[in-house]
Amino acid sequence: MSYNEVTVKQLLEIMPAASAIRVEQFAGPLNAAMREFGIDTPKRQAAFIAQLAHESGCFRYVRELASGEAYNGRISLGNTRPEAVEIATRNNSTPGPFFKGRGLIQITGYDNYASCSKALFQDKAVLTGNPALLERTDLACRSAAWFWDSRSLNAFADAGDFEGITRKINGGLNGYADRVAHHQRALKVLAVDTGGGADAAAPFHQHTPENPSWLPSLWQRFQRWFKQPPR
Numbered sequence: 748m749s750y751n752e753v754t755v756k757q758l759l760e761i762m763p764a765a766s767a768i769r770v771e772q773f774a775g776p777l778n779a780a781m782r783e784f785g786i787d788t789p790k791r792q793a794a795f796i797a798q799l800a801h802e803s804g805c806f807r808y809v810r811e812l813a814s815g816e817a818y819n820g821r822i823s824l825g826n827t828r829p830e831a832v833e834i835a836t837r838n839n840s841t842p843g844p845f846f847k848g849r850g851l852i853q854i855t856g857y858d859n860y861a862s863c864s865k866a867l868f869q870d871k872a873v874l875t876g877n878p879a880l881l882e883r884t885d886l887a888c889r890s891a892a893w894f895w896d897s898r899s900l901n902a903f904a905d906a907g908d909f910e911g912i913t914r915k916i917n918g919g920l921n922g923y924a925d926r927v928a929h930h931q932r933a934l935k936v937l938a939v940d941t942g943g944g945a946d947a948a949a950p951f952h953q954h955t956p957e958n959p960s961w962l963p964s965l966w967q968r969f970q971r972w973f974k975q976p977p978r
Contacts, residue, residue, distance in 0.1 A: 751788065809881070819841050828858075
């Protein structure tokens with residue numbers, strides 16, 4: 748299957764709030780990561796890029812703004828494992844801050860860093876020993892594409908389940924209105940056919956928030972700055 752390159756111009760149309768310089772920096776690594784992990788159709792790319800746009804603030808952030816202290820003691824993230832505590836202590840930290848979210852889809856917690864590291868480097872020690880590597884442009888993109896692939900989100904995109912994708916990434920529907928806005932632009936820019944013909948892509952199921960449109964974004968901003976929901 749031929750790969751559909753997403754251009755800088757298209758990315759800027761999808762993310763009108765993005766910095767052109769940041770988009771130019773990320774376009775090449777982003778395409779390489781999408782190619783590597785089979786995010787290779789306009790429909791998959793539209794859903795993936797829309798989620799990244801929200802999660803990273805249009806490529807502004809590759810590291811969680813919150814301190815990560817809230818993740819200390821999080822069993823579900825692997826942050827209570829003896830090796831996680833030992834690594835963090837060796838680096839004058841605690842597991843929560845040391846393994847806080849990084850990358851365009853914020854990889855969070857010792858277990859997620861270990862899994863990502865094994866997938867990208869065949870060695871869990873690479874990222875668990877130096878999680879800040881995911882702040883690198885190429886690895887910020889690759890880790891996001893790995894996360895997408897590890898949760899089988901191409902299948903969700905193919906089925907048109909954008910809400911399901913959001914729940915897999917976020918654990919809920921925080922910031923859903925913003926995600927949908929980016930997704931709708933991406934579908935248009937990448938010319939995804941969501942019509943009803945026999946060969947047309949399945950339509951995406953969009954969730955309409957019951958709250959006013961500005962409320963999810965405000966709540967997401969609060970979460971990003973202070974609480975940052977778990978991955």
